[in-house]
Amino acid sequence: MKTFTIETLGCKVNEYESAFYTSLLEEHGYRQAKSDEKADVIIINTCTVTNTAAAKSRRKISRLKRENPHAFVVVVGCYAQVVEQEERDSLQADLLIGASHKNELVDLIEKAQNTHEPHQKDFVENSRDLTEFESMPIGVFEGQHRAFLKIQDGCNQFCTYCQIPLARGFERSQIPSEVVSSAQKLAQNGHLEIVLTGIHTGRYHFRETDLCDLLELLLEQTPEQVCYRLSSIEITEVNDRILDLMAKNPRILPHLHIPLQAGDNRTLKRMNRPYTVEEFIARIEEIRAKIPNISISTDVICGFVQESDDEFETTKKTIEACQFSFLHVFPYSRRKGTAADRMTGFVDGNIAKERTDQLLELSKTLRQRDMERFMHTQVLIEREDVHHPNWYLGYTSQYHPATIYSEVPLKGRLNVKIDKIENGRYVVSHEAENETI
Template identity: 65%
Template sequence: NGIESKERKLHFEVSPIEDISDFDNMPIGHFEHQHRAFLKIQDGCNQYCAYCQIPLARGPERSQIPAEVIKTARSLTETGHLELVLTGIHTGRYSFRKTNLSMLLSMLLEETDENVTFRISSIEITEVTDELLDLMAQNPRILPHLHIPIQAGSDETLARMKRPYTVEQFKKRVSEIRKKVPDISISTDVITGFVQESDEEFAQTVKNLEEIGFSFLHVFPYSRRKGTAADKMSGFIDAAVAKKRTHELLKLSDQLRQNDMKRFKTSEILLEGPENNHPDIMLGYTKQYHPAKVLHPVQTSGRIEVKILGIEDGVFICEEIQR
């Protein structure tokens, strides 16, 4: 048409795929009336356990940029938070470029005030590396508590759940963890009444939970979820049976917590506030994440050393050690 076509040149900036992060960065800048704050560092899951919808709902694993994690951590500590809890769907699989969870923790230790401590919210047994344990053993600012979901204490149940370990592998790793960090407490999640869970399998679970000696149990009856592998199985357990098993494990959890708490004569408590209707009693948690009541403390905020007077209904009764 006598019109001279012109070549268009398109310019693209191409970044390494490792740099692409579809991470929902909505940090909370302040947790009202709490010294403890939660810091999300990871999202998504690639594991596809048979009972779980998280990979379908939250997508593949992805991690927050280290600089953003540090920025948020500093902001939280500047507003008075003394303990930061690192959270994620798979916190232990945090990975951004060449930075793993242990490296990120090392950065956080360097970039935050020495009075700030760190806690890992939940981590899979397959994600607890020697590097992480060495860092915990060397630095008391990483608190000696890990919440490691086992979900069942029977190999047959674990196989149907599509969990990536056996009971013996779990036990062996817990033993190694305790050797490296002797004062650690380890809690766990358990699902009761999973598809086809027999009385024998449940009895194995009870026995193995007792032998491992967790500090407490979070217990959940199995709940059917559309789109999961378990939803397509046969042999669903009656709700009344699952409820009975749940109550049995909750009673076991009380005993396990009591056993773990008996190890301690003194502790460090992070105070959170007064008990309702009792302003002379302060509530808080130990480094091992056991609840505590402190009677008539002189210091009513922050972190204090206490002598443990006793245990009532799974709660330490303490008095402040005066320095």
């Protein structure tokens, strides 16, 4: 039996796609290699969202080829899609797959191996030619109550800092009936929470069906115990229909991740973001008015081109005004082919790092503040903590991490009373007070 291993870099969508590759390979008779075992096939699922991610992809490919000279090496994903042909050739991978043909991965591996040709097989097409959503259904996420379901790919927004439209192509969405079918299979296999994910999830649209229509279909056609979470959505896409549905149906969990990216109008304009600070704050206030128990997290980029000290200070004030539950913070990374790459006035990397550190510290304060709102809450158990017997790990409905002590196995959802908050995590050590749902 042939063995394989998958190395994944980057976002949740990449993690989903790697899970699909694992499922696909196992269906075709491959076995995942053990940690101390050399694999016959090595798949590197790459990322290019930042220079660091691209560099990690290159280093990972080089190291794995050097350490596994006899393995069949597959490079797949965003980095493979955007690099110049000369650089793709220099990777010396046995197979290259870009933004398409991902659901053909096993067939392409076996065809390439059977031809015995010495040169690599390159399946990287122009991302602008991609028009169809490639279905990648996953029936089960082993050992997890939470599952992911990719419903959308690509992006049309073209923020000036972002290479993703070049790496993933234009927006395309999965057929609603296929989404529902996948969700039903996940529910049958015991998953109690399904996270709808994509590159631009809020722009899900298949013919007459938009994201809110899709959510209504899922709620109607899956069991009552299955809840849904949106992985990320833009502020301009959080419409009243979605909010009304969230407000009346607790199966759509009260957490939204809404990227801000910058909290100053001058910076936002250079980023080509489709809102002002005033519009963003006003909409956040409307969301909280409709759903008081909601937590809202965000993404922020520090040190974007020409970002002044004054602009950064305004961004900090905006973040405080929005009262986010936590921040994902990234220093700006110059990316070839983007509009920002042609601008002038790049911020020194040390300054960008200092600003990033400041916001990461602010994020800790914000998370503590938001967590203190929910000292009685609901937790979905993920798994037992392998390093600490009798302790279980999970996430609350508002997507805060929790650790729960129990001398009997825990699974599913629990209503819990929190004992304390420690290092950004809820701690529950009195199991007798907790109620299993």
